Each structure stands twice: as structure tokens, then as C-alpha cells.
Amino acid sequence: MGRRPGGSGVSGALCDIRVVEMGQLLAGPFCGQLLGDMGADVIKLEPPGAGDPMRLWGQGEDKVQWEVIARNKRSVTCNLRVPEGQALARKIIATADVLVENFKPGTLEKWGLSPEELHKDNPGLIIARMSGYGQDGPYSDRAGFGGIGEAMGGWRYIVGDPDRPPARMGISIGDTLCATYGCMGVLAALHHREKTGEGQVVDTALYESVLQVMEGLVPEYDHNGYIRERAGSILPGIAPSNVYRCKDGHIMIGANKDGIFVRLAQAMDQPDLARDARYATHLARGENQIELDRIINEWTSEHTVAEVEQAMIEYSIPAGKVYRAPEMIADPHFQAREAIIEVETERFGKLKMQNAFPKFSRTPSSVRRPAPAQPGKDNAEIYGDILGLDDAARSELASKGVI
Structure with a gap:
């Protein structure tokens, strides 16, 4: 008007x-x-x-x-x-x-x-x-x-x-x-x-x-008879993508794409993980999700959040701290973006x-x-x-x- x-x-x-x-x-x-x-x-x-x-x-x-x-x-x-x-x-x-x-x-x-x-x-x-x-x-x-x-x-x-x-x-x-x-x-x-x-x-x-x-929830059931269930902090079949424990807190890592997982294995100084048949492909990692998360959790638990975050940045792996309001207010990126x-x-x-x-x-x-x-x-x-x-x-x- x-x-x-x-x-x-x-x-x-x-x-x-x-x-x-x-x-x-x-x-x-x-x-x-x-x-x-x-x-x-x-x-x-x-x-x-x-x-x-x-x-x-x-x-x-x-x-x-x-x-x-x-x-x-x-x-x-x-x-x-x-x-x-x-x-x-x-x-x-x-x-x-x-x-x-x-x-x-x-x-x-x-x-x-x-x-x-x-x-x-x-x-x-x-x-x-x-x-x-x-x-x-x-x-x-x-x-x-x-x-x-x-x-x-x-x-x-x-x-x-x-x-x-x-x-x-x-x-x-x-x-x-x-x-x-x-x-x-x-x-x-x-x-x-x-x-x-x-x-x-x-x-x-x-x-x-x-x-x-709800993404594919309805057609997954309609076509496959698959009903999504509660899975805690993971999305079944998408791995690794989870919140992992560090010495002083937690960090979110998303490395489920093949090339990114190769870099994560290198960052962890465990390059053979990316060549292991259990973890080499998207489908394989999904089938062995629990064991893979355990391996990553063992590695992150030996480091601080800052150390893991820095390694993820160096290897170009999507990762981030788990923020609360205090961390948001103090973060320089939040500040720069207003x-x-x-x-x-x-x-x-x-x-x-x-x-x-x-x-x-x-x-x-x-x-x-x-x-x-x-x-x-x-x-x-x-x-x-x-x-x-x-x-x-x-x-x-x-x-x-x-x-």
C-alpha cells in the first residue's frame, strides 16, 4: 500500500x-x-x-x-x-x-x-x-x-x-x-x-x-519401510559427524565426506584409517559408525578443544566448539559479523x-x-x-x- x-x-x-x-x-x-x-x-x-x-x-x-x-x-x-x-x-x-x-x-x-x-x-x-x-x-x-x-x-x-x-x-x-x-x-x-x-x-x-x-522421513518409510528412530547425538549412517569429548570440553566434527575423512585421518596421525575397508567409503563408515566414533573420541580426549580446533582448521575439516551464550558474546567472528x-x-x-x-x-x-x-x-x-x-x-x- x-x-x-x-x-x-x-x-x-x-x-x-x-x-x-x-x-x-x-x-x-x-x-x-x-x-x-x-x-x-x-x-x-x-x-x-x-x-x-x-x-x-x-x-x-x-x-x-x-x-x-x-x-x-x-x-x-x-x-x-x-x-x-x-x-x-x-x-x-x-x-x-x-x-x-x-x-x-x-x-x-x-x-x-x-x-x-x-x-x-x-x-x-x-x-x-x-x-x-x-x-x-x-x-x-x-x-x-x-x-x-x-x-x-x-x-x-x-x-x-x-x-x-x-x-x-x-x-x-x-x-x-x-x-x-x-x-x-x-x-x-x-x-x-x-x-x-x-x-x-x-x-x-x-x-x-x-x-x-523432516527430510526423507516419509519417503524412507513409504519406499523402504524404514522408520527413523532416536539415535542420540548422531545421524545414523552419516559418519563421522558427532560431538567429541576433549580434555576441557567438547567439539563438533563433521567429516563424513570421503575426501574430508582422509584429511581427518591425517590430522589424527592415523592415515591408515582412510584406507581401512571399514571406513574408506561413506556406506562403510555408516555401517561402522559406533566403532569409528570411539576411535575419534579416543584421539580428541587426549587434546584440548583449542588443540583439536586448530588441527581441524589446518586440515580444512568442518569443526566447531559447542557454544553457549558466553562463548557467542566473546567470539570474534560473532563480533565481526555483528x-x-x-x-x-x-x-x-x-x-x-x-x-x-x-x-x-x-x-x-x-x-x-x-x-x-x-x-x-x-x-x-x-x-x-x-x-x-x-x-x-x-x-x-x-x-x-x-x-
């Missing part, structure tokens, strides 16, 4: 795109973060009072996860459960290019905000809908969280050690995958709208987003967080504004400048619990 967002420091490939973000917790807000990082003006609708529950998420005494997921956003309060709030939301959405929502399917329809109704006001609107099971199908009306999508999409079953129940990652990967596919869908829909003027619905399900990254930046937040002062990705040569993404400290921080700006509501009108809506 060619609208430039409010605020200063406008930049990014989506700097003329306005996004309205509805919904709570992770999938919708992370999609909004991705679009905001690329320059979009993201207006987040929060319920009056406590706001989005994400404000209380995170580890440690101070909950700082909000500072990442709500950066580059403006916050307005809007009670979507009452008719006056629904009418306000419809007016804001009428000015937008994109609506991002992750409510249970049917919720927008119940509020009179169905795609059909919204497109009457705004035919070019792109509506990104994120849910557990999608907008249709026999499971669509079920409640769905990221972990359920990970289980149904195949992720949980194959994560963990084989003698233990299915495990999880330490992050909400199902939600963020859904949000990422939702963001890709929005970008494709924007391209289509540029050619045709038409808006559309982008229907992204949690379980399908997880299914999308992968981690320091943002002046409203609640916590300067706070380190991941930068905006990917990098663009002409339209760089950026963190232009910190997360709004309070729900409705931008009520006056949004409701006043965009909808033309004066102080008296806003005060009346606030007194009724609408905003």
Missing part, C-alpha cells in the same frame, strides 16, 4: 509495509518480529491490562525474552472480545498490508473479522494465519501448541537417546518454524499482490511446518541480543526501536494519528475497558 511506518530511522526491504499483529505467545509474534526486522511497521494489538503473556516469558530473574520478540513493534491495547474493540481492530487492519494472527481457527470469524469481511475493506490485505492444525481438516478446531506440532510432525519422536522417551529442544522450535514459514508465505503473497493487486490468506500449520523439515548487538531497552537499559537476519546488501534489516515497555504504549500515536481519535474519545474507550 506504499505507507511509510511511523518513527525514525526507517530502513529495510519492507519499510513501506504495515503489519497488524494479533495473537499471543510465540508463532504470531515471532512472525511479526521477522517482518519488523526487515523494516515493516508492526502494530501489535495487546489485551488491556497485562498485555501479551510473552512479557513474562524467559529464564532468569528478569524476563527479557519480550525484548527480542517485540522489538521494532508499536503496541496498542484493544479488547478483541467486545464489539467496540473488534470495530477498532477492523479500522486499523483496513490501513494495513498484512495481518498476522495465531488464534484458534474460527476465532476471527466469531469476532466478525473473517478474511471475507476484512477483504471488503481492504482487498489487498494478506492474512497470515498460524494454528496447530491449519484452518480446515478434522483436527482444525483442536487446541494446538508448538510441542504438539513437533510431536505430530515427527520431530519429537526422533529427538533424544534411543533408550529414553522422546525429548525436546531447549527452544520452541515448532512455533518458530511455523512463524518462519508464515513469514515466507507473506513475502510470496506480497510479490503476488504487486503483480495483481490481490490479497490472500496464508494458512500455516504448526505440524506441517515441522513436517516440512551477529549479536546491544539494544537500549526501556526496561533494562543496554541488552545484548541476536541481530536481524539475513543480511541484505542494499536494504539492511535492523533493530530500529526497542520493545514497548507497557501494553498500549503507542495508543495515542496509533489511535490518534491513524484513526483520528482525540483524547476524549480515547479516554472514553479506556474507561470502558476497550483499550
Whole structure:
């Protein structure tokens, strides 16, 4: 729609795109973060009072996860459960290019905000809908969280050690995958709208987003009858590719390609390994994976992480330390790439967080504004400048619990 967002420091490939973000917790807000990082003006609708529950998420005494997921956003309060709030939301959405929502399917329809109704006001609107099971199908009306999508999409079953129940990652990967596919869908829909003027619905399900990254899991079963099982830290048949123990920590080494394995054997001063029929080929190494990992582990255990890493660099073998946040912050490559930046937040002062990705040569993404400290921080700006509501009108809506 060619609208430039409010605020200063406008930049990014989506700097003329306005996004309205509805919904709570992770999938919708992370999609909004991705679009905001690329320059979009993201207006987040929060319920009056406590706001989005994400404000209380995170580890440690101070909950700082909000500072990442709500950066580059403006916050307005809007009670979507009452008719006056629904009418306000419809007016804001009428000015937008994109609506991002992750409510249970049917919720927008119940509020009179169905795609059909919204497109009457705004035919070019792109509506990104994120849910557990999608907008249709026999499971669509079920409640769905990221972990359920990970289980149904195949992720949980194959994560963990084989003698233990299915495990999880330490992050909400199902939600963020859904949000990422939702963001890709929005970008494709924007391209289509540029050619045709038409808006559309982008229907992204949690379980399908997880299914999308399951590689050959389905055709392996369909054609070979093979069911992938939990295998701990290895990928069965891909060797050597594992985390190995050193004197003072661990290192990840990936030397499963034939030529790279030859160099690893040389780096270990065991060149005969690469000529041994048990390890000379990709298939052979996969069949003898456990024994090969034992041999490599014996070698790495005699050295420090720094010594093994240096040997891997000298022999051009993919390898890397197993990082935590302290190592990321201190690493010179992270620093040179500005992968981690320091943002002046409203609640916590300067706070380190991941930068905006990917990098663009002409339209760089950026963190232009910190997360709004309070729900409705931008009520006056949004409701006043965009909808033309004066102080008296806003005060009346606030007194009724609408905003």
C-alpha cells in the first residue's frame, strides 16, 4: 500500500509495509518480529491490562525474552472480545498490508473479522494465519501448541537417546518454524499482490511446518519401510559427524565426506584409517559408525578443544566448539559479523541480543526501536494519528475497558 511506518530511522526491504499483529505467545509474534526486522511497521494489538503473556516469558530473574520478540513493534491495547474493540481492530487492519494472527481457527470469524469481511475493506490485505492444525481438516478446531506440532510432525519422536522417551529442544522450535514459514508465505503473497493487486490468506500449520523439515522421513518409510528412530547425538549412517569429548570440553566434527575423512585421518596421525575397508567409503563408515566414533573420541580426549580446533582448521575439516551464550558474546567472528548487538531497552537499559537476519546488501534489516515497555504504549500515536481519535474519545474507550 506504499505507507511509510511511523518513527525514525526507517530502513529495510519492507519499510513501506504495515503489519497488524494479533495473537499471543510465540508463532504470531515471532512472525511479526521477522517482518519488523526487515523494516515493516508492526502494530501489535495487546489485551488491556497485562498485555501479551510473552512479557513474562524467559529464564532468569528478569524476563527479557519480550525484548527480542517485540522489538521494532508499536503496541496498542484493544479488547478483541467486545464489539467496540473488534470495530477498532477492523479500522486499523483496513490501513494495513498484512495481518498476522495465531488464534484458534474460527476465532476471527466469531469476532466478525473473517478474511471475507476484512477483504471488503481492504482487498489487498494478506492474512497470515498460524494454528496447530491449519484452518480446515478434522483436527482444525483442536487446541494446538508448538510441542504438539513437533510431536505430530515427527520431530519429537526422533529427538533424544534411543533408550529414553522422546525429548525436546531447549527452544520452541515448532512455533518458530511455523512463524518462519508464515513469514515466507507473506513475502510470496506480497510479490503476488504487486503483480495483481490481490490479497490472500496464508494458512500455516504448526505440524506441517515441522513436517516440512523432516527430510526423507516419509519417503524412507513409504519406499523402504524404514522408520527413523532416536539415535542420540548422531545421524545414523552419516559418519563421522558427532560431538567429541576433549580434555576441557567438547567439539563438533563433521567429516563424513570421503575426501574430508582422509584429511581427518591425517590430522589424527592415523592415515591408515582412510584406507581401512571399514571406513574408506561413506556406506562403510555408516555401517561402522559406533566403532569409528570411539576411535575419534579416543584421539580428541587426549587434546584440548583449542588443540583439536586448530588441527581441524589446518586440515580444512568442518569443526566447531559447542557454544553457549558466553562463548557467542566473546567470539570474534560473532563480533565481526555483528551477529549479536546491544539494544537500549526501556526496561533494562543496554541488552545484548541476536541481530536481524539475513543480511541484505542494499536494504539492511535492523533493530530500529526497542520493545514497548507497557501494553498500549503507542495508543495515542496509533489511535490518534491513524484513526483520528482525540483524547476524549480515547479516554472514553479506556474507561470502558476497550483499550
